[in-house]
Each structure stands twice: as structure tokens, then as C-alpha cells.
Amino acid sequence: MPDSPIKSDPHHAGHRQRLRARFLKSKGDALADYELIELLLFAAMPRRDVKPIAKALLKRFGSFAGVLNADPNELQKTDGIGEVAAVSLLAVRQAAVRLLQDNVMNQPVLGNWQSLMDYCRVSMGHNKTEQFRVLFLNRKNVLIADELQQEGTIDHTPVYPREVIKRALDLGASALILVHNHPSGDPTPSQADIDMTRELQGAGVKLGIQLHDHVVVSRSGNTSFKTLGLL
Template sequence: MSEKPHYIGHRKRLRERFLKSDCSALHDYELLELLLFGAIPRGDVKPLAKRLIETFGSFADVISADATTLLLEDGLGEAAVCSLKTAQASGIRLAQEQVLNKPVLSSWQMLLDYCRASMAYHGVEQFRVLYLNRKNVLIADELQQRGTIDHTPVYPREVIKRALELESSALIMVHNHPSGDTTPSSADIDMTKRIKNIARPLSIELHDHVIVSRKGYYSFKSHALL
């Protein structure tokens, strides 16, 4: 009799491990395997999962990669890429639910987690504004601009105009640095000062400007830049 493939039963055992234990007990590649099982119903996906981790760097980097880039990887079809991107979207949605319509200043870490999940892994700069009401409850989270890998054009008057439309009394600005270095540029500092100066006479407070990346975050307020 021919020898059975070594991966026979592996899927069942991995699913059982996942259901019986905390997911932190699994390796990154094992989580990827679980995501790929449904999209690739036959065969051993462990080598593919390990190769994706090696190529992109981590589980988060894999599911956050651009869909077009993922489709170029040998062994990944549309169904598999859809599964990976659904995992990313689910994580962002879960993080968003933790902060939307809640006082964000009392759940600051959750807010930072949401911002990193939604922005930190993008390959180009994005600038978004979180609009708050008088009770500092998040009433709108809007992506204002997309830029290049190292620059995003920001128009201060447009930010304030939108705040007035929403009757927002406070703002938190967030943008990402794809390079991983969260140090603000001189343009970041200047733009922040301009928005603060326009907002103040209109009784709109700029609570913070946060830069996020794969490696962490930088708070303007914590560094006395506001």
C-alpha cells in the first residue's frame, strides 16, 4: 500500500487545537493555514503559509498586503486572497466597534489599536480625522486624503469645514508612516499648528495628532507639540 500523505488529518487536528485553546498558542503560519483551508480545500497549505510569512514578515503583514500583490503569489487564487482580506476587514471592524459612539479619551488604547489596525500596514500615507462631540464621543471617522509612500497633502481648511458641518467640538488627527519611523516631519508639525490655529477661534479643540506605523505610534500631545 502507498504511504498516505503526511498532512492527512492535519487540518482536523489544527482546527481542534484552535477551538480548544487560546489562538495565541498558534504560530502565525498556523493561523494562515486556518484561513486558507476553506479557500484551498485540498492539499497541504502549510508550505504556502510559511512562505507567505517569510515573504511579508508576519501574519498581520500578510493579511494587510494589497490584494493585487497577494494575487501575484504562487498558490494564491482569488478565493484565498478574499479569505485573507476578510480576516483583515473583520479585525478592523471589531476594533472600530470598540470605539465608535463612545468617549474616546477614556478608551485611548482601544482608539490607538483601531488606528493601527486600519492604517499602520498601508503602503502609502493616509490622513484621517476623528470628529468628536462635546462629550468627546466619536461621531465620525473619515479618511481625508491618500498620498504617496512618504507624503499626504492635507488641507487644513477642509478639515475644519467638515468639523463645522458635523457640529464637532473636537478633533483627533491620525496618519500613517509606511516607512515604520513615526518621527514627525517638519511638514507634519507645521500642518498640525495650522489646523490648531484655525480651530481655536471656532471653539474646536485639537486633542491630538497621532502618527502610526507597524512599529508603534507617536503622539504630538505626549511630546508637547500641541
């Protein structure tokens, strides 16, 4: 769907000016979700009234997070949203991921656990397919690498423990944290998750590589194997 044609309208220009002023005054805290989406759409649609489009996006995707995590093709099914507008929205999500990543990379993660979980949920929690990430730590539990190992279907990701351990050895990592997402929204570990985790833990022990935790994230929350007593 092409982006909406530019139409000159002084009323909309005044609304945009007022919204920008409110944003600057409150640093965004006073704005409703649809108003923040309006701001994100201003550059993509220079003179169109974007309020109805912002409200339509929220209705279609359910929440502010749902809009930013939507597939670009799905975004463009909303009247008025073209490629330029879709990219504007998705770029904000990627910016948020990178900001959160900066808070955890090259930092001791065990004492910064909430920041790590925030990063994992934002980067993976809303994905439509399963992803399996491995966080590699050194002897001081500093995060030295964050790598996507596998990506699968909506309910399955093949994981090969030998490959994970081999990569840990290549990086000189002495500990691991496993993270994967459940697109269903239910972060409860499956039996397959438990079996794979125990197999990987056993392989790591033989080579002096500790598995600190395995976390399942989803749009509704996260679950820790360690907290559940599974590690």
C-alpha cells in the same frame, strides 16, 4: 494567479481535522502563526496541503500582520495563492478593523485611548501610502465620525485645514483628533506635519473647535504630538 487545483489527499484531511481540534481546544492560543494562516486557507483550498504555502507567505511578508496587510496582487505572487485565497486573508484583516472600530465609535475616546490607538494602527499602520484621517468628537468627547480626508503618495498627503474645520462645523463637532500614517515605519513627525497641525489648530481655536492630538502611526508604533509637547 489562479487558485490551486483541488486534490484529494486523506493525509491532509487528517491534518486539517487535528488542527481544527487544537484551535477549538485552545481558542487559537496554542497555534503558531503559520498554523493560523493554514486555517484561513482551508476554505479557499479544500484539499491541498497548505502548510508550505502558509510558511512561504510568512517568509515573504515577514509576519502574520504582514501577510494580512499585504496587497492582494502581491499575495498572488506566492505559489498557490489565487484570488479566492487572497480575499480570504484580506477579509480577516477587515474583520479585525471593524471589531476594533466598534470598540471606539460612539464612545468617549480620551478614556479609551489604547483602544483608539489599536484601531488606528490596525487600520492604517501597514498602509503603503499616506492616509490622513480626522476623528470628530462632540462636547462629551464621544467619537461621532471617523473619516478619511486625504490619501497621497508613499511620503506625502496634502491636507487642507480649512476643509477639515468646515467638515467639523458640518458635523457639529467640538473637538478633533488627527491621525495619519508613515509608510516608512518611522512615526516621527516631519516639519510639514508640525506646520500643518499648528495651522489647523489655530483655525479651530477661532471657531471653538479644540484639537486634542495629532497621532502618527506606523507598523512599528505611534507618536503623539501632545506627548511630544507639540500641542
